[in-house]
Amino acid sequence: MNLPFDHLNLRFNPFGELTSDQRKQVAFVDIESLTKSLNKEATAIQFLADHGRGKTTHLLSLHDYYSKTEYIKIYQGDKPDFTEQFIRFVDSVENLTKKSRLELYKKTSSIAFTSHADLSKELHKAGFSVTTIKVCMENELTLRDIFTQRIKFAQRNDGAIPVVDQFAIKKLKTLYGDDIRSMEGHLYELFQQMERIENVKV
Template identity: 30%
Template sequence: MKTNLTYNPFSGLLAEDINAVLVPRFNMETLISKIKQPEELFTIEFLGKQGRGKTTHLRSVHQQLKGFPIVFLNAKSSASEVLNHTKEILFIDSIHHLKIKERLQLFKQKKTIVYTTHYTRKWECLIAKKKIYSLQFNGIEPETLQLILNKRLLLASPEGLECENLFSVKDSTVLIKKFKDNYRAIINHLYETYQ
């Protein structure tokens, strides 16, 4: 199964490889166009449980709008990391690490905010009088998973060589049965398999 690969195809993705393996859950061009509209300020939330692909999609959208900051928050992050940005578009991974008061302060700013979250922030946006577009990240079809996994295999294959052991829909179905829609758990499992 591991033959002819230049690296473990299920290791972390380089920024330049994200779009080569991503199968977008929404129309990327429509979303980018919406974000670029300066006359309307809003938030876009990528909503779903951990491991469903929210951060990967956020990074992909950000790559197409590189002139704007992206902030990856964690439990030790300071609110000033996001509140002090002056650009009109801001990308935030894991907005739940901010306190509600800080999120409200952020949502009241005159900028478009694209963020990932485990729980919807619609009430906070309503309080801040900011329009919200929520994109759900749940469920995965075997055909979609098959395409993503095979794109990763082909990316790790030496140039000009086809990968010998591509995933079938049956393989993807088995993985979904075991891990449900937890894409990160599937990738972690395959990383160990390809070590």
């Protein structure tokens, strides 16, 4: 019986949807300087970028250092009732109304969140010291490392595996700019169709 992706020496398509825990395992982020920041009261860390640039991956990776603290995802139209928390992680804070965000700040001593918009002004007014991380994944070497990590995570056995080389990355950047989510979607479709281990052709 042939196992799915066995012909590529993989256990599954490396560019399929991952769980939060899996995303932490394959994350390729630089957050070392932030890992103790939230222990100081009135600290805010915002990860800024458009859709698909890796904001959530950064937030999840930082949350790993504060794994006992609250992590919530906000969807359009959500109106959560916030309780008092010393440290809180919020994904997609821009989906809250300004009124809800101000309530969030009042109920939180230190916070890390993702956003499409820079909320520094309202955070400063609420008494927070703000660190802003503009998430950008357009460096070709970084992209290569991210894609290689995803493929190795799906690797079945020792031995050769498919490679996303610099030529493929240049083409992906031409198609999608720095939208890593769209790049991974494109690679997912290519891996679905691959018949043998080789350099991926975009």
